[in-house]
């Protein structure tokens with residue numbers, strides 16, 4: 001498992017000038033690498049490999065002085081980044097999708113990456129009795145000091161102040177230095193050993209929404225803070241002020257900075273909320289299985305009435321944090337189920353509503369058994385049942401009202417949803 005830790009970094013004025021110069025150089029390098037690949041593809045239909053470009057880089061470094069000023073590791077990482085972007089492009093071409101999407105020409109880039117190498121270190125000196133013992137040790141990117149700020153070792157630049165507000169875990173492999181509106185940050189990727197999965201015992205399901213951020217299968221609701229809508233007024237003001245500043249002026253630059261900072265703060269608020277929410281669902285409520293819907297968010301944002309709210313809620317980040325980060329790191333389970341019919345079916349008797357409920361109807365009233373439940377709560381319970389059925393290798397069936405699906409319903413028979421026991425304690429894993 002790879003975890004990335006983020007720390008603020010404080011370069012001096014001279015260091016920052018150098019870093020900005022490097023970023024400009026790396027951007028140019030990336031653009032020219034992309035241009036070369038594009039030309040080769042369009043004229044000859046050839047693919048350029050990463051190693052070819054790296055060889056060219058070695059030649060260029062011998063020839064030109066400005067190439068030698070920037071560390072080779074960073075340049076190599078930029079070429080690898082281009083390679084990754086073009087891998088996607090080549091596969092899109094092979095699949096024959098309508099939109100091939102060339103990797104774009106960038107006006108600026110904001111980050112530089114370098115890998116931490118392993119180097120041999122002598123542990124025991126050769127004496128008459130013992131042999132020379134050499135092991136490979138990875139460079140540590142951090143030099144600890146007695147002061148508040150430790151030092152980050154940047155190749156070709158020296159040491160930069162870094163605030164280590166939490167300890168690094170695992171084996172650091174890669175460092176990325178990133179420029180944002182609020183300053184510089186170092187992202188240190190570390191490799192950790194995989195956490196063993198715990199036995200699934202206590203499960204909870206969530207139904208995502210826009211009026212409430214989510215509803216759990218216990219019936220609890222989490223308010224949607226709507227960060228973007230909160231920030232919208234201020235954004236408009238900053239953008240309006242920016243449009244009235246003269247092009248190329250110093251005041252315009254300052255205003256740009258203000259606007260960028262405002263956007264960054266909105267993002268930070270959103271991330272803070274999501275992080276705390278995920279932690280609450282797993283740790284505070286002592287659940288070790290979380291079930292959610294597998295939503296097609298890219299299709300959902302095409303709805304012009306909901307797109308802003310959906311994008312603002314950032315469900316993808318929520319799912320990512322639930323799945324990749326928290327559940328992997330702490331050994332919990334995260335499961336996503338197909339959202340089909342979850343909000344149209346009664347969670348008590350399993351009958352599907354004969355008429356499609358529109359989004360405006362917030363209470364689910366069952367015509368067959370008379371259950372009245374909140375719409376989202378009902379859906380969350382259904383999601384939990386669906387996951388439980390999938391876990392036992394069954395299919396989740398709703399008694400389908402429509403004639404076209406009658407056969408299917410008859411074949412499988414109605415599942416008494418109340419009889420479903422969720423997760424037996426002696427189960428291997430989801």
Ligand SMILES: [Zn+2]
Nearest residue numbers: 346349366369
């Ligand atoms: Zn019912």
